[in-house]
Amino acid sequence: MRAVLVGILALAAACQAEERGAIVETASAEPQAPQTRPDGPPVEQGEPNKRDAVPAFEGQTRAPAVDSGVSFNVEIVAEDLDEPWAIALLPDESVLVSERTGGLLHIGQDGAVTSISGLPEIYTRGQGGLLDLSLAPDFADTRELYFTFSEPRGGETNGTSLARAKLAADNSSLEDVEVVFQQVPAWESPLHFGSNIEWNSDGTLFVTLGERSMPEPRELSQDLDGLLGKVVRLNRDGSPAEGNPFLNQADARPEIWSYGHRNVQGAAIHPQTGDLWTIEHGPRGGDELNVAEAGKNYGWPVVSYGIEYRGGPIGEGITAQEGMEQPLYYWDPVIAPGDMTFYQGDLFPWAGDLLVSGLAGYLVRLELDGRRVIGEERVVTDLGRIRDVQEAGDGSLWLITDQGDGVLAKVTPAG
Ligand SMILES: [Ca+2]
Numbered sequence: 001m002r003a004v005l006v007g008i009l010a011l012a013a014a015c016q017a018e019e020r021g022a023i024v025e026t027a028s029a030e031p032q033a034p035q036t037r038p039d040g041p042p043v044e045q046g047e048p049n050k051r052d053a054v055p056a057f058e059g060q061t062r063a064p065a066v067d068s069g070v071s072f073n074v075e076i077v078a079e080d081l082d083e084p085w086a087i088a089l090l091p092d093e094s095v096l097v098s099e100r101t102g103g104l105l106h107i108g109q110d111g112a113v114t115s116i117s118g119l120p121e122i123y124t125r126g127q128g129g130l131l132d133l134s135l136a137p138d139f140a141d142t143r144e145l146y147f148t149f150s151e152p153r154g155g156e157t158n159g160t161s162l163a164r165a166k167l168a169a170d171n172s173s174l175e176d177v178e179v180v181f182q183q184v185p186a187w188e189s190p191l192h193f194g195s196n197i198e199w200n201s202d203g204t205l206f207v208t209l210g211e212r213s214m215p216e217p218r219e220l221s222q223d224l225d226g227l228l229g230k231v232v233r234l235n236r237d238g239s240p241a242e243g244n245p246f247l248n249q250a251d252a253r254p255e256i257w258s259y260g261h262r263n264v265q266g267a268a269i270h271p272q273t274g275d276l277w278t279i280e281h282g283p284r285g286g287d288e289l290n291v292a293e294a295g296k297n298y299g300w301p302v303v304s305y306g307i308e309y310r311g312g313p314i315g316e317g318i319t320a321q322e323g324m325e326q327p328l329y330y331w332d333p334v335i336a337p338g339d340m341t342f343y344q345g346d347l348f349p350w351a352g353d354l355l356v357s358g359l360a361g362y363l364v365r366l367e368l369d370g371r372r373v374i375g376e377e378r379v380v381t382d383l384g385r386i387r388d389v390q391e392a393g394d395g396s397l398w399l400i401t402d403q404g405d406g407v408l409a410k411v412t413p414a415g
Pocket residue numbers: 196197198266267268339340
């Protein structure tokens with residue numbers, strides 16, 4: 001009798017599940033929660049700016065606070081840097097640092113700072129300047145350095161450009177500087193240039209591009225015939241890469257990988273899946289973590305978990321729309337993300353975690369379960385506005401702070 005009853009209940013449950021087919025299918029597409037998932041209050045306890053926002057799924061914001069119990073040894077390697085923006089670690093364990101104000105520096109392990117000559121002309125007002133740095137994968141043979149910068153484009157217009165150059169063997173100068181890619185249209189704006197360079201495993205590179213912030217250009221994040229608010233995928237000569245989603249579509253730029261972005265200054269390739277993860281500044285509220293996938297629309301400025309700086313809704317104030325991707329995770333209030341990296345070493349007990357540099361004044365450590373954020377911690381909370389984070393081969397972390405008296409710091413566990 002009991003066995004029959006169980007059988008009937010199971011059948012009823014199955015029928016119910018079938019009736020709710022669409023819902024069941026959606027639910028089963030989500031990663032399953034592991035037994036070890038943390039639980040408890042979030043790090044962020046403050047009032048959100050967008051008070052009417054409802055997360056699209058549980059855990060999309062304010063994941064439970066976690067505590068790895070690590071204390072830090074912060075060694076200031078160089079100081080008085082002028083708004084440093086990005087770090088590139090050289091094979092000989094010296095460091096390149098870009099300064100937004102237009103300097104490119106070589107910094108030895110002993111902290112000796114020398115200026116590298118040969119940069120092109122750079123627009124350095126507002127958020128414009130020398131931006132990301134990235135060594136070519138074959139740098140050891142080619143000495144090729146890629147960098148992004150705000151390029152003057154005539155009159156008051158400017159735009160983000162990608163250049164490559166050879167770094168002289170004595171690290172004193174750039175040679176054979178060549179601008180290989182230009183974001184278009186150029187705009188009269190000192191804001192939202194992006195940018196980040198990430199190398200894909202197939203030898204192509206991704207570059208993230210801002211939408212120039214102003215009311216008119218930001219709408220163009222949704223337009224496929226321009227490169228504002230986009231991630232592009234390029235060959236290393238700057239040409240559009242084979243396999244790009246809009247390569248054969250009329251009225252669409254062939255460089256586009258994904259669109260509907262606001263101001264993506266950070267990105268990282270997932271070391272296991274090879275996916276491109278991006279992080280972007282929201283307005284007041286609504287910083288977003290995404291996986292940028294081919295041809296997908298990330299929604300700005302139609303959907304957002306933030307509000308206008310002056311107050312009031314972005315557009316219609318909605319957070320979701322058909323055909324637009326939801327962020328994996330969002331912050332309100334914001335962390336103001338610079339760059340990020342998946343931690344792969346064993347010096348810190350953080351293997352597989354995502355570390356995000358926050359201009360709000362800390363590193364954000366995210367524990368992940370696939371594409372879900374399951375725990376959040378804020379670490380290195382007393383250094384200042386952290387602009388970039390890079391992991392060295394020994395598992396130590398290199399950070400820069402972006403003030404006019406910015407520092408380059410090496411961070412290891414204390415004790
Ligand atoms: Ca990056």
